[in-house]
Amino acid sequence: MAEARSEDLLQTPLYERHVAAGGRIVPFGGYALPVQYPTGIMAEHKWTRDQAGLFDVSHMGPSFLTLKDRSGDAEADHAAVAALVEPLICGDIAGLKPGQVRYTLLLNETGGALDDLMVARSPRFPGALYVVVNAGTKEADFELLAKAAGDKADFQRVDDNALLALQGPEAVGVLTAMVPGVVELGFMQFGAFQWEDEELIISRSGYTGEDGFELLCSAKNAARLWDAFLDDPRVKPIGLGARDSLRLEAGLPLYGHDLDETVSPIEADLGFAVSKRRREAADFPGAARILSEREGQLTRKRVGLIVQGAPAREGAEILDASGTAIGVVTSGGFAPSLGKAIALGFVSPDHTAIGTQLQVSVRGRAQPAEIVPTPFVPHRYFRKSV
Amino acid sequence: MTTKFTPDHEYIRVEGSTGTVGITSYAQEQLGDIVFVELPEVGKVLKKGDEAAVVESVKAASEIYAPVSGTVTAVNDALNGEPGMVNADPEAGGWMFKIEVSDAGELDKLLDADGYAELTL
Structure with missing residues (x-):
């Protein structure tokens, strides 16, 4: 990894907390952020799935x-x-x-x-x-x-404020003890809530596949909020490494990797994000392409793969059973919850059926891979019945 | 028996003309949880600096280079089932491969324990 000089990097309002907690600081999106704390990515990942993980996402x-x-x-x-x-x-x-x-x-x-x-x-x-x-x-x-x-x-x-994410099955219990009103929120709902002298903007959302919250807080109170969360034994700080493995298991695309300016929502298997009213009106950028892709005129589609052997990383070629290149991995790694390697990638549309046996090329060697449904690990969002 | 080190954080523990190669405790700490180790084939002839093995952490793959030239005589198959041994016990149970050293002179150019310790201060 090319290390940017630390003085070129922006710091979030929580930078001192990351350093004090022993976070290993890396450059990410122009910011100096912790990739992990001393317990490591695996433990942080599992803690988030079992308890509640606290993330600094102030770079967003x-x-x-x-x-x-x-x-x-x-x-x-x-x-x-x-x-x-x-x-x-x-x-x-x-x-x-x-x-x-x-x-x-x-x-x-x-x-x-x-x-x-x-x-x-x-x-x-x-x-x-x-x-x-x-x-x-x-x-x-x-x-x-x-x-x-x-x-x-x-x-x-308002990106000079702090943005925190509290994710995991215990997140709602932890946050309710501090901000009782949040229990009213269902998945993908937000509101303003008072915590001590601070008005927090809190949404019940996140990028781990777990129930959880994202909180906008003024920079001056960010460290106090961070500390208040960590006073709860159910909460541990989680770095970017586990954030990535959690979102990958949740089958969620990461911009700049699984999404870029050549990739359409249909190719990315995000057709749900093209709302019905907008489809019917065909009034969004690139509507002609996106609507024809929706009717099946696709050249590639994002899929999930379970990989046998070494993890297939971004850029690894995806091959069909006979060894012909049919696509490329855009995110790949080890899934701590599953104990095996998983990947997201794009393949030609005739190879997207669940159960299709493919291969991935890792360091010049073909390894077996199979198309599986995503998310790899089921989402556990808290949806309120309307 | 002497142990030598490379600036890339491999160690080679030499007994007679055979060296046992792995990564240092410092290196495993830097890499984090190891989830997969790709070992060389027995019989493979390596030149000093050749890619000999790969260790995969949750996030990234890192190459392990041959500290000296020679022929691979054994690999630690236990790592296939238990790659985390590289974290838990890097300089004993977490060894990666044994190499028959072809040019003992190359060993002299590697770091000794003090030199390596200085590097990782």
Whole structure:
């Protein structure tokens, strides 16, 4: 790994905490962040699946988009702010209920993904959206969002705050003890909650496949919140290494690896993120390509693989049973929960059936691999029946 | 019996003309949990610096280089079932392969324990 000089890297408001906890600091998305703490990736991964893991995700890009001239009609104001961002993405934002969070994709004109992101409708303020984008793409994303806001809305990036994620089966118990109101949230819902003198923006979401929360907190109170979580014996800090192995087991794509500007939502098996209303209107970037791919005109599709032997890493070729190259691994590693190697990759559409026996080329040797359903490890989100 | 070290964190423990190769405690600590070890084939002829084995952690693969030239005479098959031995006991149970040293002079150019300790301060 090319090490960026540490003085070139940004620090999150929790940097001192990571160093004090013995975190091994690496460059990631322009920030100095812990890849692991002394217990190691395997233990951190398993702790998150069994208890509650605490992640610093302050490198990501939270922001708010707020309509300037509000009519006083909540639905009309929401429709007006939704209309500003919908031309950039394939999700139905107009259709969000107050407090609802939606996973969607920012697309270029050819239907390729510029980023994957969360867009949420404020539960309290009509005409306000909460948008969280990825670290590596945030400058470009923010530029697009600011342009979309134009003179009709205020676009405010709030990535100088701290963003924490608390993930795992004990997350709800831990957080409820501090912020009782969060028990009202279902998966992909958010709201503002008071904790001591701090108003936290909390969403019930995350990228581990577990139930959990993501919390936006002011920089000045971030370390206090971090410490308060760690006072609970059910919580341990988790680094980027386990964050990656957890999301991989959950079958969730990582931008810059499983998604890039050539990959469409249909190719990435994210068809659910192309909302019905938007499909019917065909009014999103790259609609012609994406809709024809949805009808089956695909050249590649993202699949999950269980690999026998050594882990197949990003860039490893995927071969059919006869040894012909049919695709490439985009994320791969060892799955601590399963005790075997797994991978996400793209293959030609005639090789995507579950159970298809393929091979992956690792250091020039072909190893058996099989197409399996994703997630590799079942999601355990807390969905509220509506 | 002497043990020598490379700047890449391999050790070679030499008895007669045979060396036992693995990675140092410092190296296993840096790599984190080892989940897979790919060993060379017995009989393989290696030149000093050739890629001899690969250790995979959860996150990444790292090459293990031949500290000296020679022929592989044995490998630690136990690592196939228990790769974590490299973490738990790197300099004994976690050894990787034995090599018949073809040029004893190469051993002299490796680090001794003090030199290696200085490197990893």
